Amino acid sequence: MKDAPTRALEDTRFLRALRRELTDVTPVWLMRQAGRYLPEYRATRARAGDFMRLCKTPEYACEVTLQPLARFPLDAAILFSDILTIPDAMGLGLTIDEGVGPRFKHPLHEPSELRRLGIPDPETELRYVTDAVRLIKRELGGRVPLIGFAGSPWTLATYMIEGGSDREFIRAKRWLYGAPEAMETLLELLVEATTQYLNAQIAAGVDAVMLFDTWGGVLTTDAYQRFSLAPMQRILNGLKAGTPTILFTKGGGQWLERIAATGCSGIGLDWSVDLAQAKRRVGELAALQGNLDPAILRAPIAVIEQEVDRIMDAFGDGSGHVFNLGHGITPDIDPEHVAAMVARVHNYRRPKDLRR
Numbered sequence: 001m002k003d004a005p006t007r008a009l010e011d012t013r014f015l016r017a018l019r020r021e022l023t024d025v026t027p028v029w030l031m032r033q034a035g036r037y038l039p040e041y042r043a044t045r046a047r048a049g050d051f052m053r054l055c056k057t058p059e060y061a062c063e064v065t066l067q068p069l070a071r072f073p074l075d076a077a078i079l080f081s082d083i084l085t086i087p088d089a090m091g092l093g094l095t096i097d098e099g100v101g102p103r104f105k106h107p108l109h110e111p112s113e114l115r116r117l118g119i120p121d122p123e124t125e126l127r128y129v130t131d132a133v134r135l136i137k138r139e140l141g142g143r144v145p146l147i148g149f150a151g152s153p154w155t156l157a158t159y160m161i162e163g164g165s166d167r168e169f170i171r172a173k174r175w176l177y178g179a180p181e182a183m184e185t186l187l188e189l190l191v192e193a194t195t196q197y198l199n200a201q202i203a204a205g206v207d208a209v210m211l212f213d214t215w216g217g218v219l220t221t222d223a224y225q226r227f228s229l230a231p232m233q234r235i236l237n238g239l240k241a242g243t244p245t246i247l248f249t250k251g252g253g254q255w256l257e258r259i260a261a262t263g264c265s266g267i268g269l270d271w272s273v274d275l276a277q278a279k280r281r282v283g284e285l286a287a288l289q290g291n292l293d294p295a296i297l298r299a300p301i302a303v304i305e306q307e308v309d310r311i312m313d314a315f316g317d318g319s320g321h322v323f324n325l326g327h328g329i330t331p332d333i334d335p336e337h338v339a340a341m342v343a344r345v346h347n348y349r350r351p352k353d354l355r356r
């Protein structure tokens, strides 16, 4: 039998919405909700020294995970970590510096180097992540659910091959088209590593998991199916049964039916997607999360409120909606604007309620 806090958590807005059950108001959280737009985050990061020390010290990771929840009545917490922890634990040597972004000291130059990669043990090499999960769960005390996450194999592969961010994905696409079997070997290694990693996060206590497929949208439809969606499907198949899952492919709007067919609980939407149309296309198969252009948070509060209403109107009646941005919040956003956005979501009344 489940204990009382677990039952109460299952009844929260976020987990209810992922099961497409009705909620009193629409749940809301933000991608990158713990981040540089918060002065308290910058202060903790300065104390930690750098970003990776912040991630690798469970007390710091816990502290910054909870910071946005102290400011805003958010409906979920997300583990503070990064998608690149797996390649780091595989020996690629990650650094993340302000203004430079992620860099690997030892990127993959050619397929023959695949031999040097092993599958990291989540309870030793990535122990700092599961320790952070256990600590955060204890500090949250069942107030809101905790989301765990990982990158999609394809997205991780692009960083591992490029050594960092590259707008054109020249090297990663050279592998994909020139050595597709080697690419599949790499992706399969990442499927195995990610499945173990997410199951360890689940065992440590996360209440839902999200796969970030930031770069799936740069692929052709055939390549997306084979090199991005199929590996994500294999991860979903390997997760502890009953865990709520969210799949987010940025730029994946044209593939929503295929994404829904994976059996994920929720689908992340970027801002280019028409939400009302997405709801018709996905139907009963999955909940929908996201859609607000993060750039709108720079606009005056009245404009932000209009945009929130537009998205809420577009979703319309029914269950299965999680409000979020279409991608991560940027460092230049005024936290007051975030507060206004969250309040507008929670205070939203559907037009028919006003007519009563």
Ligand code: CP3
Pocket (backbone or CB within 6 Å): 030, 031, 032, 033, 034, 035, 036, 045, 051, 078, 079, 080, 081, 082, 083, 084, 096, 097, 098, 099, 100, 101, 102, 149, 165, 212, 214, 328
């Ligand atoms: O959402 C959260 O609050 C949880 C934490 C989280 C981070 N990264 C913290 C972070 C999550 C879920 C991620 C995911 C992530 N990391 C993705 C997928 C989502 C996306 O944004 O597309 C990707 C592609 C990465 C890789 C990564 N890590 C990049 C490209 C960067 C640099 C970003 C930048 O703006 O410089 C990072 C670093 C990073 N990860 C930061 C944070 C808060 C900023 C680093 C800092 O504090 O200096």
